[in-house]
Amino acid sequence: MTGSSSFGRRHLLGAAGVGLLAGAGGGAGAVRAARGSPDTGHTSPVVPFRGAHQAGIATPVQDRLHFAAFDVTTTSRTDLADLLREWTRAAERMVAGRAVGAGAEPELAVSPPDDTGEAVGLPASRLTLTVGFGTTLFAKDGDDRFGLAKRRPDALRELPHFPGDDLDPDRSGGDIAVQACADDPQVAVHAIRNLARIGFGRVAVRWSQLGFGKTSSTTPQSQTPRNLFGFKDGTNNIAGDDAKALARHVWVGREGPAWLRGGSYLVARRIRMHIETWDRSALTEQEQIVGRSKGVGAPLDGTAERDPVRPADLPPAAHVALAHPSANGGARILRRGYSFVDGADGLGRLDAGLFFLAYDRDPPGQFVPLQARLARDDAMSEYLLHTGSGLYAVPPGVRDDGDYWGSSLFG
Numbered sequence: 001m002t003g004s005s006s007f008g009r010r011h012l013l014g015a016a017g018v019g020l021l022a023g024a025g026g027g028a029g030a031v032r033a034a035r036g037s038p039d040t041g042h043t044s045p046v047v048p049f050r051g052a053h054q055a056g057i058a059t060p061v062q063d064r065l066h067f068a069a070f071d072v073t074t075t076s077r078t079d080l081a082d083l084l085r086e087w088t089r090a091a092e093r094m095v096a097g098r099a100v101g102a103g104a105e106p107e108l109a110v111s112p113p114d115d116t117g118e119a120v121g122l123p124a125s126r127l128t129l130t131v132g133f134g135t136t137l138f139a140k141d142g143d144d145r146f147g148l149a150k151r152r153p154d155a156l157r158e159l160p161h162f163p164g165d166d167l168d169p170d171r172s173g174g175d176i177a178v179q180a181c182a183d184d185p186q187v188a189v190h191a192i193r194n195l196a197r198i199g200f201g202r203v204a205v206r207w208s209q210l211g212f213g214k215t216s217s218t219t220p221q222s223q224t225p226r227n228l229f230g231f232k233d234g235t236n237n238i239a240g241d242d243a244k245a246l247a248r249h250v251w252v253g254r255e256g257p258a259w260l261r262g263g264s265y266l267v268a269r270r271i272r273m274h275i276e277t278w279d280r281s282a283l284t285e286q287e288q289i290v291g292r293s294k295g296v297g298a299p300l301d302g303t304a305e306r307d308p309v310r311p312a313d314l315p316p317a318a319h320v321a322l323a324h325p326s327a328n329g330g331a332r333i334l335r336r337g338y339s340f341v342d343g344a345d346g347l348g349r350l351d352a353g354l355f356f357l358a359y360d361r362d363p364p365g366q367f368v369p370l371q372a373r374l375a376r377d378d379a380m381s382e383y384l385l386h387t388g389s390g391l392y393a394v395p396p397g398v399r400d401d402g403d404y405w406g407s408s409l410f411g
Contacts, residue, residue, distance in 0.1 A: 045097070045123045045124045045125055045126055045183070046095070046096060046097060046124045046126070047059055047095060047124075047126050047127065047128050049091065049092045049095045049096070049398065050092075050397060050398050050399060050400070050403075051397040051398075051399075052262050052396060052397050052399075053251065053262055053263070053264075053396060053397045054128075054130045054131065054263070054394060054395070054396070054397045054398075054405075055095070055128040055129075055130065055397070056128035056129065056130030056179055056181055056336075057130060057250065057264055057334065057336075057359050057394070058218060058240035058241075058246055058250070058334070059126075059128050059181075059218070059240060060126075060217075060218055060219045060222075060240055061181070061214045061216065061217055061218055061219070061336050062125070062126050062127075062128070062181040062182050062183050062214070063182075063183045063212070063213075063214060064181065064182055064183065064184065064185040064187075064188050064210075064211065064212055064338075065179070065180070065181055065188060065209070065210065065211030065212070065338040065355065065357075066180045066185070066188040066189050066191070066192045066208065066209075066210055066211075067177070067178070067179050067180070067208060067209045067210075067211070067268065067355065067357070068177070068178050068180075068192045068195075068196070068205055068207070068208040068209075069134070069173065069174025069175075069176070069177045069178075069205075069206045069207050069208070069268075069390055070174055070175060070176045070177075070178070070196075070199065070203040070204065070205055070206060071136075071174060071175050071203065071204050071206045072137065072145075072146075072175040072176065072202065072203050073201070073202060073203060073204050074201070074202040074203075075145055077145075077146040077147060077410070079202050080146055080202065080410075081404075081406075081410045083198070083199055083202045083203065084131075084404050084405045084406050084407075084410070085404040086198050087131075087195055087198060087199070087404075087405060088398055088403075088404035088405045089404075090194060090195065090198055091129045091191070091195070091405075092398070094119075094124075094127060094129070094187075094190070094191050094194065095124065095127050095128065095129060096124060097122075097123055097124030097125075097127075099114070099115040099117075099119075099120065100114050100115040100194050100198075101114025101115060102114045102115075103115050103117075103120075104116065104117030104120055105117075115194060116190065116193055116194055116197065118186055118189070118190050118193075119186060119187050119190035122184055122186060122187055122190075123184070123187075124182075124187070125182040125183040125184035125187040126181075126182060126183050127180065127181070127182040127187050127188065127191060128179075128180070128181050128182070129178060129179070129180050129191055129195075130178070130179040130181075130266070130394060131176065131177070131178055131179075131394065131395070131405045131406070132176070132177045132179075132265075132266045132392025132393055132394040132395075133156075133175070133176060133177075133392055133393050133394075133395070133406065133409070134156075134173055134174050134175050134176065134177065134390060134391065134392050135152065135156055135157065135158055135173075135391070136173060136174070136175050137175040137176060138151065138152035138156070139152070140175075148409065151257060151259065151409060153252075153256055153257050153260055153393055155256065155265060155362050155363055155364055155365075155393075156265065156363075156391065156392075156393045157363075157364065157391075158391070159267075159363070159367075159368065159389055159391050160368065160372075162371055162372060162375040162386065163375040163376055163381070164375050164381050164384060164385060164386055165375075165386045165389070166385055166386065166387055167386065167387060167388060167389050168387050168388055170206075170207055171207045171209075171270055171387060171388030172207070172388050172389045172390055173206065173389075173390055174206040174207065174390060174392075175203075175206075176203065176392075177266060177268065177390060177392045178192060178195060179266065179336075179357065180192050181336070185210070185212070189210075192208065207388065209270060209340060209355050209388070210340060211337075211338025211339060211340050211355045212338060212339055212340070213225065213226075213228075213338065213339040214336070214337070214338055215227045215233045215234060215335075215337040215338060215339055215354055216233055216234025216237045216335040216336060216337050217234055217237060218237060218238065218239060218240035218334065218336070219239065219240060220237075220239050220306075224297060224305060227273075227337075227339060227354055228273055228275060228339050228341075228352055228353065228354070229273065229275075229278055229286070229290070229383075230286075230294060231286075231290050231292060231294055231297065232292065232297035232305060233337075234335055234337075235292075235297060235305055235306065236309065236324075237334065237335050238250065238332055238333075238334040245332065246334070249331070249332045249333065249334065249360060249361060249366070250264050250333075250334050250359050250360060250361055251263070251264060251361060252264060252265070252361045253361065255361075255362070256361070258408070259395065259408035259409045259411075260393055260395060260396070260408075260409075261396065262396030262397070263393065263394045263395045263396045264359045264360065264361060264394045265359065265360055265361065265362075265363050265367075265391065265392065265393055265394060266357065266358070266359055266390075266391070266392045266394050267333075267356070267357070267358045267359075267360070267363060267367050267390075267391055268355070268356070268357055268388070268389065268390040268391075268392070269355075269356040269386055269388065269389050269390075270340075270353070270355055270356075270386070270387045270388030270389070271353045271354045271355070271356055271384050271385070271386050271387070272351065272352070272353040272384070272385045272386075272387050273352060273353035273354060273383060273384060274349075274383045274384070274385070275349070275350045275352055275353075276349055276350070277383060278383050287300060288300070288315050288318065288379070289315075289317075289318065289319060289379040289380050289383075290318065290319050290320065290380065291309070291314045291315065291318030291319055291320035291321050292305075292320055299313075299314065299320065300313075300314055300315075300318075301313040301314065309321070309324050311324045311326060311327050315379070316377075317377055317378060317379035318379065319374070319378050319379070319380045322373055322374055322377055322378050323370065323374060323378075327373070328369065328370050328373065329369075331360075331365065331366045331369070331370060332360075332366070333358040333359065333360045333366055333367055333370065334358060334359045334360070335356070335357065335358045336357045336358070336359070337354050337355060337356045337357050337358075338354070338355045338357070339352070339353070339354060339355070340352060340353060340354070340355050353384070359394070363391060395407075395408060395409060396408065
């Protein structure tokens with residue numbers, strides 16, 4: 001290993017930034033201030049990689065997203081398992097703020113470097129990488145490519161068609177999904193780029209999505225973010241430190257196959273928002289559709305954001321009324337959505353919206369009936385179009401040096 005690689009991103013930062021840290025009061029808060037990042041109240045830029053559950057689910061939501069879904073191009077089960085081992089090792093280094101392999105400047109300069117290098121000098125930025133497996137990894141077009149068909153969980157099924165769906169097949173599905181979240185967009189992009197590079201010849205990117213401006217929070221003590229409609233979203237989301245709620249609604253238990261216990265299911269939906277139409281709607285109409293005030297985010301029958309939502313006191317088609325657990329048999333999901341803007345369409349309208357990400361332990365019993373109800377009755381649906389979709393089984397976390405993403409599935 002060369003000096004540059006062993007040095008790593010965090011060491012580079014530490015060597016170059018001692019004076020800056022001291023001058024600004026030290027610690028990760030100073031790093032964020034130096035980079036112009038919002039103060040999220042977190043004291044460490046490094047999220048632990050190993051644990052019973054994968055990071056990036058209950059973890060406090062970071063500011064940026066790079067999501068990618070891959071198609072597996074190899075037909076070898078051994079190659080696939082080897083790839084997951086290599087990805088796991090690379091991910092653990094990147095999450096710690098270190099370069100992949102021998103780094104961006106290896107001793108043997110005639111070979112491509114192990115790391116693409118665009119994150120050299122950047123802090124870890126609370127990077128998390130979360131992996132899930134789609135239905136097609138278990139069987140594709142009736143072909144049990146990797147001998148996994150009998151291990152597909154019952155709850156991992158293709159999502160049904162919902163009203164308002166206009167799904168682009170090139171923005172849907174995929175054998176393996178990777179959610180990269182970080183407080184620095186370049187760190188998230190670097191992570192996906194390196195995984196794609198490592199997987200060359202064995203996987204290919206099927207579709208991807210960049211996101212910014214988190215639209216929900218797993219930290220109730222922080223300010224609730226706003227979506228592109230200008231409203232606070234995710235006020236009643238599951239808190240990342242609410243172990244009881246996570247166990248009840250998010251982590252797969254004995255109802256799932258042994259290899260998935262401690263894991264979860266990830267639902268990804270690319271939702272285009274008709275921004276221009278929304279912007280021409282009266283404020284009163286917007287608030288009646290959402291069920292909250294636009295200013296402080298209070299329920300329409302309340303005065304403060306965290307006043308309890310009473311669906312019976314709200315317009316029956318209001319979004320927060322229909323999404324409330326009491327209207328859905330007590331079902332809850334953990335959301336981690338992000339806004340996106342992908343330029344404009346041929347008519348000059350913004351191709352913008354919400355990249356919805358949510359975790360639950362039983363999609364047919366939680367997400368599917370909730371989404372069916374919203375798609376049918378939610379007044380907001382008039383302003384939404386679902387253009388991409390995916391459902392993935394997320395294995396439990398990596399526990400030790402010999403473990404890797406999906407080891408319980410392939411073992």
